Amino acid sequence: AQSVAQPEDQVNVAEGNPLTVKCTYSVSGNPYLFWYVQYPNRGLQFLLKYITGDNLVKGSYGFEAEFNKSQTSFHLKKPSALVSDSALYFCAVRDSHTGGFKTIFGAGTRLFVKA
């Protein structure tokens, strides 16, 4: 069965510092991995995805994520955080072999960026 874990409920970082939001996953086949962001009282917005190819993927708003197959991780990163990055971030996984259309979401990590 597929699963995804976000080990940190909350991440605090100062504006201008690099940020990392962690995600690990478990699938039986090859993973399709996604990051979404949710601002208050809004739906989720797609940030980036890994399907195949280069392990470092770049997405919206300067975010990037690195796929690490040996560690089954897909951590979200940004070199310099902005106050406006404060939001709830979700990692999600779909098993390319058995998951079909079922995407499993992590519980979410709340990011606070302090000015």
Add this chain to the structure above:
Amino acid sequence: NAGVTQTPKFQVLKTGQSMTLQCAQDMNHNSMYWYRQDPGMGLRLIYYSASEGTTDKGEVPNGYNVSRLNKREFSLRLESAAPSQTSVYFCASSGLGTSGGGGEQYFGPGTRLTVT
């Protein structure tokens, strides 16, 4: 281009009442989904429709029914609401085709439902 729209935005029901949540997308996507979001639990898939004319159960389908009315519209019905169904409901769509794949999902703004 409105993306994914949902109605209503807010709803309060009494236990045992029924209601239908509406969802529509204008992106010509084949696949549509209904999720619920509860604190600390992320999003959980209720039902999905891989393509027009098909629907399948997700992780938490009990107490819900769905209808894929056409390619654009996918509704979620609560036949007899229970307090455990108090949640925020999101509709989403994606252009995955009929065999799954790596397409990202586009979400509506959500419906906040309270069952008393």
